[in-house]
Amino acid sequence: MANMQPSSKITIVGSGVFGISTALWLARSGYHDVTVLDMQATASTAYDPSSGIDSASADLNKIIRFSYDSEVEYQRLATEAAEMWNEWNRDIAASPEDGLPERLRGGDRRLWWNAGLLRISCKSEFSDFELRTLENMESEGIRDFQFKSNDEQDLQRAKERGWAHKLDPCRRQERLGVHKAVLDSTAGFVYAYKSCAWAQHLAVKAGVKMVLGPERGKVTGVSSRDNHPVVSTADGCEHVVDLVVVAGGGWTPSLVPEVRDLLETTAGSVVTVQLPKDRNDLWDKFAPENFPVVTWGMKQDKEVYSFPRDENGVIKIGWRKTKWTNFDEVKGRRISVPKTAHVTEQKETRIPKPALDGIKEYISEILPELVPLGISSTKLCWYTDSIDNSFVIDFVPGRPGIAVCSGGSGHGFKFLPILMREVVKILEGKSQDTVYGQMWKWRSSTSPTRNGLEQAGGRGDGPSVLSKQVMASEADWKFGY
Numbered sequence: 293m294a295n296m297q298p299s300s301k302i303t304i305v306g307s308g309v310f311g312i313s314t315a316l317w318l319a320r321s322g323y324h325d326v327t328v329l330d331m332q333a334t335a336s337t338a339y340d341p342s343s344g345i346d347s348a349s350a351d352l353n354k355i356i357r358f359s360y361d362s363e364v365e366y367q368r369l370a371t372e373a374a375e376m377w378n379e380w381n382r383d384i385a386a387s388p389e390d391g392l393p394e395r396l397r398g399g400d401r402r403l404w405w406n407a408g409l410l411r412i413s414c415k416s417e418f419s420d421f422e423l424r425t426l427e428n429m430e431s432e433g434i435r436d437f438q439f440k441s442n443d444e445q446d447l448q449r450a451k452e453r454g455w456a457h458k459l460d461p462c463r464r465q466e467r468l469g470v471h472k473a474v475l476d477s478t479a480g481f482v483y484a485y486k487s488c489a490w491a492q493h494l495a496v497k498a499g500v501k502m503v504l505g506p507e508r509g510k511v512t513g514v515s516s517r518d519n520h521p522v523v524s525t526a527d528g529c530e531h532v533v534d535l536v537v538v539a540g541g542g543w544t545p546s547l548v549p550e551v552r553d554l555l556e557t558t559a560g561s562v563v564t565v566q567l568p569k570d571r572n573d574l575w576d577k578f579a580p581e582n583f584p585v586v587t588w589g590m591k592q593d594k595e596v597y598s599f600p601r602d603e604n605g606v607i608k609i610g611w612r613k614t615k616w617t618n619f620d621e622v623k624g625r626r627i628s629v630p631k632t633a634h635v636t637e638q639k640e641t642r643i644p645k646p647a648l649d650g651i652k653e654y655i656s657e658i659l660p661e662l663v664p665l666g667i668s669s670t671k672l673c674w675y676t677d678s679i680d681n682s683f684v685i686d687f688v689p690g691r692p693g694i695a696v697c698s699g700g701s702g703h704g705f706k707f708l709p710i711l712m713r714e715v716v717k718i719l720e721g722k723s724q725d726t727v728y729g730q731m732w733k734w735r736s737s738t739s740p741t742r743n744g745l746e747q748a749g750g751r752g753d754g755p756s757v758l759s760k761q762v763m764a765s766e767a768d769w770k771f772g773y
């Protein structure tokens with residue numbers, strides 16, 4: 293734990309969701325010497341993935357959901373985050389053009405879209421998980437916002453509340469004779485890169501210093517001297533600080549190897565489909581006003597999700613059935629590290645063929661209008677998974693003044709506006725007093741399966757290892773019929 297004073301010199305490594313949110317909350321809590329280092333130019337590119345930025349946060353869009361099965365603590369935090377997403381939408385709408393970061397000017401200003409989330413079963417019955425989720429919502433008093441496709445009362449309520457058009461937008465009942473789905477009218481998505489750009493804009497306004505780029509911004513090591521953390525950067529400088537918070541996303545385990553038994557870096561597979569400019573029918577159909585976020589066959593062996601189109605006509609589709617690992621030798625340890633399109637030494641723009649095949653199956657079955665268009669791009673997007681899917685936000689045992697803030701485990705984005713309110717309490721040494729401090733503390737797993745971590749087997753030779761996969765080529769982007 294660090295002895296935190298308003299004048300404490302605080303360095304945060306990483307300007308993704310976990311880093312930038314921490315910086316914003318620290319600055320707003322009265323700490324006035326907060327610096328964020330990032331090896332990527334997240335300010336000038338506004339985190340736009342089409343501008344060559346690689347991180348989990350620098351993405352087109354992310355799902356916002358408030359249903360968390362029985363994990364009520366996350367459900368409550370997500371509900372609080374929702375109020376702040378609404379507030380951010382209102383603030384941006386009311387802001388004069390020159391009061392916004394450049395990439396938020398013009399175009400669609402809304403960050404958070406309550407477009408709904410349609411959870412489609414890939415079988416003729418609902419999964420047990422879905423039925424349990426609905427039961428849970430009943431007991432939490434939020435079942436009313438869910439519309440089940442085969443429940444007359446739900447259908448009536450969906451009509452009255454203006455959601456009926458999103459219950460079967462793919463006409464599955466008519467095309468396939470079966471459609472088992474639940475529409476969650478509380479959920480939707482956010483534009484991820486715009487949201488991070490807004491958070492960074494707020495952080496800078498609150499006094500946070502940003503040092504970005506592959507020399508001054510890139511951290512090459514975090515060590516200790518005289519009980520103080522020392523941050524080394526690629527320009528050869530050493531920065532002695534009072535507190536360093538490592539929020540390096542998928543790079544966190546290579547910066548702080550002690551965390552490797554708690555966190556593992558894995559990749560999800562993502563594609564985009566570009567709608568042609570002259571296809572007004574498709575632009576209308578897939579607009580967020582008309583089309584929800586869709587998940588298909590979750591916990592049923594399909595695990596695909598898609599978003600409505602964005603303002604440029606791009607539809608993003610993801611596959612999460614297998615998360616890929618990429619082990620390398622880091623400081624004498626086998627650690628899974630990102631392999632991305634732009635920032636890592638070894639570049640990768642492809643995804644494994646099973647992932648592309650799974651997405652093509654989804655398009656054929658759920659979005660057949662997109663079949664003639666084919667796939668427009670592919671990428672690996674790197675998660676930082678924890679042993680129990682809960683975040684890891686705590687001081688590193690035995691390393692004074694060095695904390696880790698990571699482990700988003702595929703669900704961290706929605707908390708961008710609120711997450712670090714809790715983190716500041718942890719950094720101030722109050723984690724014993726808070727629910728989240730206890731949930732996110734440094735821990736070890738009692739479960740032998742450890743949330744599938746090390747599925748790769750012996751750290752590097754198991755079935756999800758990226759180097760063992762057949763990668764899809766551009767020729768595979770077309771549909772064969």
Ligand SMILES: Cc1cc2nc3c(=O)[nH]c(=O)nc-3n(C[C@H](O)[C@H](O)[C@H](O)COP(=O)(O)OP(=O)(O)OC[C@H]3O[C@@H](n4cnc5c(N)ncnc54)[C@H](O)[C@@H]3O)c2cc1C
Binds near residue numbers: 543698
């Ligand atoms: C495929 C996928 C889908 C997801 N879907 C959702 C969703 O639908 N809803 C949701 O809520 N969440 C979702 N998530 C989770 C969410 O995106 C993450 O929890 C969150 O973005 C993680 O943010 P981060 O700051 O930890 O990491 P990142 O966003 O990866 O940021 C890490 C930053 O650290 C910097 N960095 C790394 N190493 C160094 C270094 N040595 N020196 C300087 N800088 C460094 C990087 O450049 C980067 O900018 C998803 C994640 C993935 C991968």
